[in-house]
Amino acid sequence: MPEPIIELQGVYRDFKKGREVVPVLQDINFAINKLEFLCLVGESGCGKTTTGKIICGLLPPSSGTIHFEGQDIATLRGAEKRRHRRNVQIIHQDPYASLNPTQTVSEMLGYPLLAHRLVNGRRGTDSRVKELLDLVDLTPVEDFIDKYPHQLSGGQRQRVSIARALTTEPSVIVADESVSMVDVSIRIGLLQMMMDLRDRLNVTIVFITHDLALAKYFAWDGRIGVMYLGRLVEIGATQQIIAAPQHPYTKVLLSAIPEPDPQKTRSKQHIQLRSEDIPRLTELPPGCSFHPRCPWYVPGACDVAVPQLAQPAQSLVDTKVACVPLERGDKLVLHDS
């Protein structure tokens, strides 16, 4: 049985923008299991980064609860709150913006160690910093320990960010687009290193990305959750989602992505959307938010009821989907446009 380490229940998050209220997340329900590879994918504005921040406790939800190891994180105080902070870390997207340009690598890694009283004295700090650099393959460590961020390449900086997330020996790391700013030729090496950390350090990694191919590689034995306009629309085993996506949005996404293979990509069937306009979060359509664009739209159903994330009737796999026709056990029928 998979054991959940983090559980989100009925999570909503609004942001105020002038007089408007922007619903960035609506009714998010899912669990992250211990040591699984979970990927959240979606296009910009779908709420994946906000979800990541909420998981880390960097943002409170507007409503709903987040449980970490069975405890509601909103109720945590004092030492327990600090323990949660140590236990859940985040790696940001941009290694150029997320490292302090005036600090050396050893200062950046030493500070959290001292602040959380994880080491004793200077010698303890030094040896732990070296251990961390070794973990992220910045070797020989002596070459990196006194460097400033501007003296490092993009890939090396991101390794420092990862080492910094590891300082507090977390059990969960949220990696938000952590390789998208890194050169293609070294991206996979960085990802492989992060995947190895799970086994070496017993850390659960939630990977947030817009790149489904990257998600497939990272979470091959894990799960993918697909988000659209603030809702989770499909979540299930990666291999299922890639080979047999169920939600219309996932189907459209997978059909739209070009592949690094000329014959394959040129013979790919692209599913046409009914509309290319992405609704604004402040003017979401009634019912399913995808219905104005959905090629399988059922009038009178999709524009009325908000679909709930559930396993479709008669489904043989445990993928959960939020789609009204699928919920009813109907077959999807392509809409004539």
Added chain:
Amino acid sequence: MSDLSPETVLRVDDLSIVYRTDRGDVRATNNVSFDLKRGEAMALIGESGSGKTTISLALIRKLPKNAVVTNGHILYQHKNKVQDVLGLSRRQLRGFRWNDCAMVFQGAQNAFNPVLKIRKQFEDTARAHGWTDKDAIRKRALSLLELVRLDPERVYESFPHELSGGMKQRTLLALGVLLNPQVVILDEPTTALDILTQRAIIDVLNDMQRQLLFSIIFISHDLSLAAEMADTVATVYAGEIVEIGGVDDIFYRSLHPYTYGLLTSVPTLDHAQDVLQSIPGSPPNLIAPPSGCKFHPRCSFASDQCQVEGPLLELGRETHLAACWHKDRLLASRKEVV
């Protein structure tokens, strides 16, 4: 110059460009040569800092002030007339840009003037290049906006902020080809756009090229985009074209270890698990590049020869070329795997 076949619209011949900086000379482009044919779509693929943008800026003479072209020619052929782009006067250059060779820059968000309607920006462009008939401009603009699958009347009278990112990108493509250029340079045409918007842009570009018959040079770090859109692919590494060939040659029969390394580091959406590998090390510093073949410090096939002598790309009759001493080793290693 005389050996330019009538099919060739653009020839880059032994081009070298250096950026003068306080820290030293950055050798951003070294002995780059290629031919672009009429109607051809060529992809320049490479990582950030490989020099692909420098090459494209040189084509329209938009290099930053500290850049110096140290060698080479850029020849443009149209209606049986050949011009050396590097020798054009300021006035000739004004005519050449946009009329003959247009560039669509990365980041459509910032390409439009936010306080002018799209209509005004089309009109200004056309008038600056000698068009006077407002109705003719309008007719051409609307037909192009329709070609990029927008609602022409609505978009033409809109301000940029009224358009979404994908709509702006498409409007920019329409504006780019307003003057019917023979060559269109696209810098990262789909980067930073959402997946479904990217798909729309790719489809629109294919439509446009089919109808308007221009040649495309596009710069991208996205191999999938090259696989989908390019006829010819050139791999750029450390300011050099290290491999060039037809899209199938590059993707299925690559001869350069760097191209092959890139291909094996990109995940796919195949229903099978990907076996991927990064290229060790990182791209070189172009102020003090490695001796010999610039890829040798990262290359698993490198020999003593590679450290001393840089292999050259000899343009000849062959259409698939790679600058590597050890093509046979790469081929042999790939046969073992298959």
